[in-house]
Amino acid sequence: MSDVSAVKALVFDVFGTVVDWRTSLIKDFTKWSETSGIEADWTALVDGWRGVYMASMDEVRKHPERGYQILDTLHRRSLEKLVAQFSIQGLSDADLHYLTLGWHRLHPWPDSVPGLVRLKKKYIISPLSNGNVALLTNMAKFAGLPWDLIMSAELFEHYKPDPETYLGAAKLLCLPPEQVMMVAAHNNDLKAAQQNGLKTAFVARPTEYGPHQKYDFEAKGDWDIVAKDFGEIADRLGC
Amino acid sequence: MSDVSAVKALVFDVFGTVVDWRTSLIKDFTKWSETSGIEADWTALVDGWRGVYMASMDEVRKHPERGYQILDTLHRRSLEKLVAQFSIQGLSDADLHYLTLGWHRLHPWPDSVPGLVRLKKKYIISPLSNGNVALLTNMAKFAGLPWDLIMSAELFEHYKPDPETYLGAAKLLCLPPEQVMMVAAHNNDLKAAQQNGLKTAFVARPTEYGPHQKYDFEAKGDWDIVAKDFGEIADRLGC
Missing domain, CATH: 3.40.50.1000 (HAD superfamily/HAD-like)
Incomplete structure (x- = not known):
């Protein structure tokens, strides 16, 4: 040393x-799906979400003219793309907000x-x-x-x-x-x-x-x- | 309500x-003077120091071209002027630093x-x-x-x-x-x-x-x- x-x-x-983050999010969303009724492969969603993390920050780095974007914004944007890719149905704006704030929990x-x-x-x-x-x-x-x-x-x-x-x-x-x-x-x-x-x-x-x-x-x-x-x-x- | x-x-x-801040600084500096041997009217110094607080921030506001200055810097600058005004003798750079950091204590x-x-x-x-x-x-x-x-x-x-x-x-x-x-x-x-x-x-x-x-x-x-x-x-x- x-x-x-x-x-x-x-x-x-x-x-x-x-x-x-991984165990926390998978557990949180799995539990939430029981009450919300929204069905998805939450483990795959969480892994996919984190998988685009670096790329989402690189976008901010490459485009300073667009201004800095906080991680909540990047998380939300990535989530919307993944929801479409994974064909997850029935998510309201409030649901997307809840999932995005999963990173706070x-x-x-x-x-x-x-x-x-x-x-x-x-x-x-x-x-x-x-x-x-x-x-x-x-x-x-x-x-x-x-x-x-x-x-x-x-x-x-x-x-x-x-x-x-x-x-x-x-x-x-x-x-x-x-x-x-x-x-x-x-x-x-x-x-x-x-x-x-x-x-x-x-x-x-x-x-x-x-x-x-x-x-x-x-x-x-x-x-x-x-x-x-x-x-x-x-x-x-x-x- | x-x-x-x-x-x-x-x-x-x-x-x-x-x-x-007032009682804290007066007590801190009075106690410190017993070991440092530096003599001054600490109450007057503290009151004078806070007395120029607003003006020191107004200077930053008036001169954005000089860049933002943190309060530690303004405190130090004001202290140096007051030490001269009050004719306080014998303060080293370390002493001025100690007094400035009084605002942290x-x-x-x-x-x-x-x-x-x-x-x-x-x-x-x-x-x-x-x-x-x-x-x-x-x-x-x-x-x-x-x-x-x-x-x-x-x-x-x-x-x-x-x-x-x-x-x-x-x-x-x-x-x-x-x-x-x-x-x-x-x-x-x-x-x-x-x-x-x-x-x-x-x-x-x-x-x-x-x-x-x-x-x-x-x-x-x-x-x-x-x-x-x-x-x-x-x-x-x-x-």
């Missing part, structure tokens, strides 16, 4: 790192909240997520995530892994990048954070994508901390 | 409304934290302050303020009472302005919030400016709630 004694703030990737991995509570005693803790501010705020209240503040790609009008997000977070905290540590279950996120001068901590979430997981079973970089869960990050940082 | 049943989020002015009014804890159960609670993000984050950890997120003038690059702050807060929360309530001890802040469509709650802080208090002893507007403290706001909102 390199010297992380100067670190003052930990910023967290959220989808997959802090919360189990995600459950944490079992170690997330206890780990964050420990880390919060010594560090500033914040998401640094592509989710928009309202999404992350609602999720924190739903899941009991004890953030000190909410930092989102929305604040910088750039999605990760654009440098503006990592450097923007450090700037808002009035800290040099090396006093900020990015925590993520995704090697590409950490690589970008490290390239921008942040410290890095990797935690594997090997079931994030269920049977479709292809990457990120293990650390693939020279990260400052590699841990099995948030509790081990707290151990390593002396919390 | 008008209909506030649709309100989802409460946003708070901080200096004077949530924290007692402010104590809450006695009812603030218990009131916020109650309000947080039903509402999203956030500062909406001219303090910068790092200042508000550090203060929250110092004072135990249980914010759900941190909203600052810095995020909008506009100081209150510019409309961009009130409307920007509602936009980040993905709420229409009428579902956001501004809580403040200052009638002018509430007036601007109301003009931009927010709901309003006034709480009197008649000792904020000590013997120099001239305004805001009582509500001077048609506010949705007028309360004696945060506990009464929680009562009125059924928390």
